[in-house]
Amino acid sequence: MASPEAQRIRAGLFRFPPAADIAADRAGWEGWAATQPLPADVTETTPAYGGVAGRLISPPDLEKDRLVVAFHGGGLVSGASVTHRGLAAMLAKATARPVFVPDYRRLPETAPEDVRADGIAVLAAARSAGHLTVFADSSGAALALAAMQDMARRGEALPDRVVFLSPAIDATLAGDSFEANAEKDPTLSHVSLRHWQSVVEKVAPLDGPILSPLFQPIGGLPPMLLLAGSDELWRDDAVRLADRVTAAGGTVRLSIYPDMWHVWPMSGDMPETAQAMAEIAAFVG
Template structure:
């Protein structure tokens, strides 16, 4: 059973369900304003950096004493989000994993459609390798569209013959931009934040003239052989839950180590509700356990 705090948060989200169409620039600014008002853990260290020519932000929890790096690729439908919107998320991730978190401000659609964002993420990863950080001490992950971007980045690394990071962490990832999952209909009334209509609108902003079934755009259709261990966390109320289920099946068939966690009663990226919702803190803890189990020394 979801906690009282989770039920309360879900009720508030369901009451506000229904997206008012506004220019994407307005939606970006509103999200950043809300994020800037959120309290952060005391002693949190943040600093702007340029990694491989890409603007990014370091987020390091005061309890972190490791030199390992978690590259967090933010969600936002490939068209919004950034280091500011995911600063609190990165803080809790740093604490749970005992890793420094690097949040790239990768280029967004519709101004910069595929493959601009993937190229940015590859540049950030390459810059860490160039600095002498071994791949076994790097984790790549992301939430929602950022989860899909993380999988796309690893597929591109594999194609290039580059060393793979220690593992891949995806939180409610958008892995199929053809939006073919049956859960879009099955969970339409249960998901308070995401809808098929919204994804059908913003998906083309990202893939532009490319084929949305291209495996680098929609990793659900990829051959996943050679991928590192994968953690998937997703709520059972989400319209995208089938993306994670199908990806996990394909990964297991390819011999990849997979931990698929489907959280009862949870909504899309409930992690943002930390520290008020216990399930959010628990989810971060499980990410930390998975990462430490697979991070190289």
């Protein structure tokens, strides 16, 4: 059962309407996020890795030669480093590592292959920094997974650990939870996700390697931690990825959080957020 804090937060949630105007949706989200304060004990800088700019959130007493690269969600059409700076700060403090959130190029104005190229460039550059953990939420996991699959095919060095929070890695929406959780998910709806499909399928096939890397070869990837909410429409993307990694002989841990929704740690301070951060910290070591 959800904590009292989570129940209060959930009562104030609403289902996101379809983003009819992408530019306005981006500006609204980014403008609001820029006004939100970060914890006083973290620092924020704006470096670039592999030629891709972003935000680096660093905690006090950080561990040297250890980095987290966090690919933000937003359907690959919205979201930015500024929208995920709060989540990055939570990760940084929980793991005692700096967290870099890249501002990769987005669909639909950028070719899908170029979006993936940004992901590869960031990971290749960050890999040289030492121990590397890849974190991604929602559709950021599609970019991260697609980039790692391409790097694995070419025999390039991969990250040491992978953490996906509410991964959205099947743009065809074929998971059973898409129907099973239609009335349970408090933030996502069939209407909003079908509209999103209509936007991205103009530039990339829904079942292709960038939007749906779940259907691509899974073998040879780093150990993974997958976290998902029991009530979210995307839940079974995490379940199916865990099954595929296990079948391929990989290492994976799947945690389904009861009564939680899509990327719940971004919704506020509650025990379930603290639990997720603690689990991530324990996994990355």
